[in-house]
Amino acid sequence: MFKDSRLGLLLALLSAASMWFYVQWVLVPYQKADAAAHGRPRGNLSDLYPRWLGTRELLLHHRDPYSSEVTREIQSGYYGRPLDPRRMDDPRFNEPKDQQGFAYPLHVIFLLAPTIGLPFPVVQAGFRWLLVILTLASVLLWLRVLRWRPSAATTAIIILLTLGSYAVVQGIKLQQLTLVVSALLAGCGAALVAGHFSLAGFLLALATIKPQLALPLAGWLTLWAASDWRRRQSFIWSFALSMAIFLGASEYILPGWMREFRDAVAAYRQYTGGAGSLLDVLTTPWLGKILAAVAVLAVVVMGWKVRRASHDSAAFSSILALVLAVTLVIVPSFAPYNQVLLLPAVFLITISWKDLWSRGSLTRVACGLGLLVVGWPWLASCGLMLASRFVSPSSLQKAWTVPLYTSLGIPLVVLGLLSLCTRDRLQTSSKI
Numbered sequence: 001m002f003k004d005s006r007l008g009l010l011l012a013l014l015s016a017a018s019m020w021f022y023v024q025w026v027l028v029p030y031q032k033a034d035a036a037a038h039g040r041p042r043g044n045l046s047d048l049y050p051r052w053l054g055t056r057e058l059l060l061h062h063r064d065p066y067s068s069e070v071t072r073e074i075q076s077g078y079y080g081r082p083l084d085p086r087r088m089d090d091p092r093f094n095e096p097k098d099q100q101g102f103a104y105p106l107h108v109i110f111l112l113a114p115t116i117g118l119p120f121p122v123v124q125a126g127f128r129w130l131l132v133i134l135t136l137a138s139v140l141l142w143l144r145v146l147r148w149r150p151s152a153a154t155t156a157i158i159i160l161l162t163l164g165s166y167a168v169v170q171g172i173k174l175q176q177l178t179l180v181v182s183a184l185l186a187g188c189g190a191a192l193v194a195g196h197f198s199l200a201g202f203l204l205a206l207a208t209i210k211p212q213l214a215l216p217l218a219g220w221l222t223l224w225a226a227s228d229w230r231r232r233q234s235f236i237w238s239f240a241l242s243m244a245i246f247l248g249a250s251e252y253i254l255p256g257w258m259r260e261f262r263d264a265v266a267a268y269r270q271y272t273g274g275a276g277s278l279l280d281v282l283t284t285p286w287l288g289k290i291l292a293a294v295a296v297l298a299v300v301v302m303g304w305k306v307r308r309a310s311h312d313s314a315a316f317s318s319i320l321a322l323v324l325a326v327t328l329v330i331v332p333s334f335a336p337y338n339q340v341l342l343l344p345a346v347f348l349i350t351i352s353w354k355d356l357w358s359r360g361s362l363t364r365v366a367c368g369l370g371l372l373v374v375g376w377p378w379l380a381s382c383g384l385m386l387a388s389r390f391v392s393p394s395s396l397q398k399a400w401t402v403p404l405y406t407s408l409g410i411p412l413v414v415l416g417l418l419s420l421c422t423r424d425r426l427q428t429s430s431k432i
Contacts, residue, residue: 005153012157015378016164022381022403023169025388030397041079048127048175049120050074054102055109056116058254065102065109066260074100077120103264104177106250106257108209111180124175131172134183135163135340141186142344145193145317148351162343166377166403171337181210182340185217189320189344192235192311197225201238205246213341216327220303220319227307269332278334278411292330295415299326306426318422321345325415336407345418346374352421363420370413376406 035042053074054065063070072082078100115123139162150158162168171179184207191200204221207214218239225232250257280288299322309315321344328341349356356367380403388396
């Protein structure tokens with residue numbers, strides 16, 4: 001067992017190191033070379049910067065962060081110069097499509113307010129380490145939600161693979177607030193499982209800085225809490241009161257911000273080509289919407305059946321993981337860093353792996369396919385790291401897409417295997 005643990009740790013460390021190598025020495029150099037070749041400004045590529053600058057300008061200088069003036073200042077800091085909106089749709093020019101506007105709900109300023117007195121390089125460095133800590137905390141919190149207590153060696157392997165996954169590496173490199181939202185959702189789930197309903201409601205309200213990721217879970221939890229009002233009402237009161245405070249304070253600071261936020265989101269979708277969901281991308285927009293509706297309906301039916309499940313039951317934690325996995329395939333974004341929301345689903349599949357494997361030959365094929373799809377980025381990045389010993393950096397950069405071949409398929413295969421696990425756990429719970 002000791003030797004197996006050491007081998008597992010070694011392979012996990014190698015996989016994580018290879019992914020960081022791929023991003024740092026293959027993907028980023030390719031992106032820089034491509035931007036230079038096409039005369040396209042690349043910017044500092046910190047997704048935190050537009051939110052931080054908008055917060056600073058609002059709180060220190062009372063300027064509207066959604067305004068075109070502040071957007072141009074954000075572009076100057078991000079890209080080195082303001083973008084010319086007249087060039088956005090002109091193929092003769094190479095203006096970036098993302099205008100880097102303040103396209104977040106205004107209450108994100110309450111999270112960023114403590115940082116506005118610091119220089120951004122200091123904030124950037126500190127935030128990078130904060131994301132590492134929050135991701136580590138997310139792993140431990142989801143383990144508590146699922147009541148999985150692996151050995152110390154297994155926990156270390158899980159942490160290494162998580163911190164070395166492409167989703168997390170991309171999130172840390174871009175300084176994406178999705179990693180903060182993921183930690184808040186994990187904290188919400190852990191608080192619920194522990195019976196701290198008021199704390200859970202507050203954490204979920206904070207997570208709505210990314211409403212597209214938090215609101216589907218909020219919908220399910222509201223149904224769950226309302227199904228046993230006497231015992232669970234504190235969750236709804238806490239969530240509702242926290243949201244009222246956030247939204248009310250935001251309206252006091254900047255009246256009419258909701259309309260501006262709506263316009264900013266509409267503009268974002270327009271200049272990014274009408275970003276669709278993962279299902280839209282893999283099929284067609286109309287078929288994707290039909291499949292999304294079917295997925296949502298399936299979760300609603302399943303959730304309705306277990307709406308009275310106890311907060312510390314296997315059924316409850318399974319539905320939490322399922323709602324987050326479905327969220328990932330229906331929201332109008334397919335950015336890989338959002339896949340950090342699949343953590344509870346992957347953990348649940350891992351816990352149920354032996355049961356899945358014993359179901360039959362067809363399920364074993366699905367398990368093998370899922371293992372290949374999820375593990376491919378690490379296999380490919382390990383191959384690139386090995387190849388770097390024998391080929392030039394420019395040749396290596398030509399293979400920058402190889403580790404990303406299965407990126408779009410990961411949420412779907414995880415959702416498929418999770419659906420089997422969830423059905424088994426719900427059937428087992430109903431018999432107890």
